Amino acid sequence: MLNEKTGVKEIHSLLRKLSSDTNIVADEDVAIDIKGNIEPFQERIKKLIEENYYLNQDEDGFFEAVLEEKRILPNKWQEKSSCFKLSGLINPEVLGVEKLPKRDSHWLFFYNTWGSFKKGDKVKFQLNEQLPYEEKSFKDIGKCKNIYVSHLEKV
Numbered sequence: 001m002l003n004e005k006t007g008v009k010e011i012h013s014l015l016r017k018l019s020s021d022t023n024i025v026a027d028e029d030v031a032i033d034i035k036g037n038i039e040p041f042q043e044r045i046k047k048l049i050e051e052n053y054y055l056n057q058d059e060d061g062f063f064e065a066v067l068e069e070k071r072i073l074p075n076k077w078q079e080k081s082s083c084f085k086l087s088g089l090i091n092p093e094v095l096g097v098e099k100l101p102k103r104d105s106h107w108l109f110f111y112n113t114w115g116s117f118k119k120g121d122k123v124k125f126q127l128n129e130q131l132p133y134e135e136k137s138f139k140d141i142g143k144c145k146n147i148y149v150s151h152l153e154k155v
Contacts, residue, residue, distance in 0.1 A: 054091035064155060067121045082117060083109045095133060105144045114152040126151040
């Protein structure tokens with residue numbers, strides 16, 4: 001790890017490795033403009049982390065996720081609907097929000113006309129354009145987002 005005792009050679013070596021891994025070229029004379037050379041790495045690393053953390057759409061507008069915990073719904077919904085926790089969070093940009101709250105969870109809520117699903121199923125889905133999600137709060141799972149779909153299938 002880097003600390004106040006890390007030498008110039010170690011930093012330069014790390015930057016060469018980061019440059020290779022992220023396809024960002026750093027100036028050879030890093031010491032002259034540390035801020036200018038480090039910021040592109042920080043931005044790219046942040047983007048890579050977000051890409052791996054959030055569920056993102058493919059070029060056709062589909063998401064893929066694994067269905068996790070199945071939520072037991074109230075009797076009035078149980079026969080006609082299902083609700084599963086998604087394996088990740090949908091990218092906030094797609095939802096039109098700046099950032100997601102800490103401890104946010106996303107739950108796929110859909111009518112059983114889409115088929116029968118179980119925990120562990122890998123699914124492909126598209127968000128409902130009119131109402132992609134709603135902020136909800138329930139006694140059993142707390143604050144969350146119900147995610148609504150216009151297409152859902154097993155992969």
